[in-house]
Amino acid sequence: MNIKFFSLITIIVAVGCKNIDSEIQKETSQNKEIDSIKIVMDANVAPFLKDSSVTSISIGIYKNGKESIAHYGEMDPGKGNLPTNATLYEIASVTKTLTGTVAAQAVLDSKLNLDDDIRKYLKRKYKNLEYNGHPILIKHVLTHTSRLPSNNEGVDELFKNRDDSLFIKFNEIEKKLTKEKFYNYLQKITLDTIPGTKYRYSNVGANLMAHILETVYEKPFISLLNEIVLDKAGMINTKMNLSEEESSVLVNGYDDQDNLMPHLPLGNTLWGADGGLKSTMPDLVKYMKFQLESNDPAVNESHKKLYQEDPTEWIGYFWRIDENDEGIYYHHHGGSFGMNTYFFVYPEYDLGIAASTNSGGAKASSVLREVVDGLLDDLKPFGKKSIMRAISAKCYEDIDAGIQYYYQLKAENIDTYNFSDENELNRLGYKFLRQGKIKEAIKIFTLLVEEFPEASNPYDSLGEAYFENKNYELSMINYKKSLKLNPQNENALMMINRINELQEVK
Incomplete structure (x- = not known):
């Protein structure tokens, strides 16, 4: 057999095998x-x-x-x-x-x-x-x-x-x-x-x-x-x-x-x-x-x-x-x-x-x-990873220990977890609220307000938790604060009117 021809076949087969190996590796990956x-x-x-x-x-x-x-x-x-x-x-x-x-x-x-x-x-x-x-x-x-x-x-x-x-x-x-x-x-x-x-x-x-x-x-x-x-x-x-x-x-x-x-x-x-x-x-x-x-x-x-x-x-x-x-x-x-x-x-x-x-x-x-x-x-x-997921289990075991864990992670791992998104704590608070764990929800929303004091929604959420707890005075305070920070918050305005109606009935 012509040596050049044999070498060409060898190269083609080698390249073919390499391509097959590459495809197999790609498919495996x-x-x-x-x-x-x-x-x-x-x-x-x-x-x-x-x-x-x-x-x-x-x-x-x-x-x-x-x-x-x-x-x-x-x-x-x-x-x-x-x-x-x-x-x-x-x-x-x-x-x-x-x-x-x-x-x-x-x-x-x-x-x-x-x-x-x-x-x-x-x-x-x-x-x-x-x-x-x-x-x-x-x-x-x-x-x-x-x-x-x-x-x-x-x-x-x-x-x-x-x-x-x-x-x-x-x-x-x-x-x-x-x-x-x-x-x-x-x-x-x-x-x-x-x-x-x-x-x-x-x-x-x-x-x-x-x-x-x-x-x-x-x-x-x-x-x-x-x-x-x-x-x-x-x-x-x-x-x-x-x-x-x-x-x-x-x-x-x-x-x-x-x-x-x-x-x-x-x-x-x-x-x-x-x-x-x-x-x-x-x-x-x-x-x-x-x-x-x-x-x-x-x-x-x-x-x-x-x-x-x-x-x-x-x-x-x-x-x-x-x-x-x-x-x-x-x-x-x-x-x-x-x-x-x-x-x-x-x-x-x-x-x-x-x-x-x-x-x-x-x-x-x-x-x-x-x-x-x-x-x-x-x-x-x-x-960054979700701070809500990081503290959720501990909060369910003991809400105060979970909040302390939040502070610990913020002090030691601030670049690892997402502390800048207020929705993280807000979702955790609502998770407790929808499960009827109102006191736990209040503590999470209180933490949320402390972490984001210039944002409107945390006060709205805390106001809702206090409302569910029938603490209408604190609910009113937080809804008013939310409305002050965001005058377009129609929910806060509606809830303030609702609380006024409930207090008039009393």
Whole structure:
């Protein structure tokens, strides 16, 4: 055999073997990474499945270009039926982020301008949709600063007087809605301040945005969702309205007492832009990839900061946007009477996290958020660790010892743990409060106030804990302090009025 030819074959085989070895090593490394993510998911979910407020949890993670999905618990109490990749969850208000992406595309297409008066796109006359000559602009709707009501006509009144029949009454109102009734309600609204100056979460605003998008594109809103987001992201199992077959894999929702809850009727009567989408965990992972790696112009536009709430928090095109010394991230929570979903994307870490449970209510929401925070804490490649997680176990053993441990860690490991985010202690305080451990909550919120004396929210939280403890005098003091630091704190104002009413009755 020709020596040169033999040498060439040898080189080709050697290079081929090297490439195969490289691919094997790469695949092994990827498998190890996926296995390590699965271990992290198992570890973070395990303690929370013991909590009676959740029955099942599905988690999706997109990290460094790799997908990991896991399901835990049982969809229906006592039946042992594990969620699967085919299980559909109501993602509720996470829907708004997709609505925002469609709006972002409309801005890029010059169909909309952020500074447009919304009445430009409404057929009827709406002289009421302004305050002292200041109209509602497109950007005000997208950032929940329009001052439109939170919910459709009659719903806000229900939430002021919560009782066990709330979900029944809510569904009765929503099922009877029509677009004609929606337009009529818009004409009854009276704004209470200049749009763009105060935040108030508005489902009405999200549906109004869907109407405006239909107007400028002359297409149904669901078609726009498909074209601009769902088809591009490959989210083939994310739907607004379900067929009979699809409805069979829509998971049942439960409250924290394991009572079966009805599914939201959103999307059947109005546009569903506020919270009508149902999705699977694999599709939510595809949505993470779309957010992190697509380089789609509409995605980038939707991430722009349009309204600043405080030094570290903004709102984009319906996105919640947070930024700290570790970078920026985008997120949204979706909650219904029987489900909760959290969706986060962290570009700095090339990481996306979604978690869903078919349990509704504040307790389940709190549990699920802790799972997400734990996953982030374990998976992020750099940055400070959660101080809440570090002291939580000790606080449950002995609240005073836990607080002393906090001071110890701050003195000895200030660069290791995140002491700069007031939400760390705030979440721990609410964890105690929702479990009926009011005295422990008061001690954590007192620590929070000491650590962040110039922030409004810590006083609001401490005021709530004192209110739950029926110490109305101290509750009033803290709510007033919160309102002084943030005159736009509507919750503090509402609670001050409520305490005054209770004291008048006495």
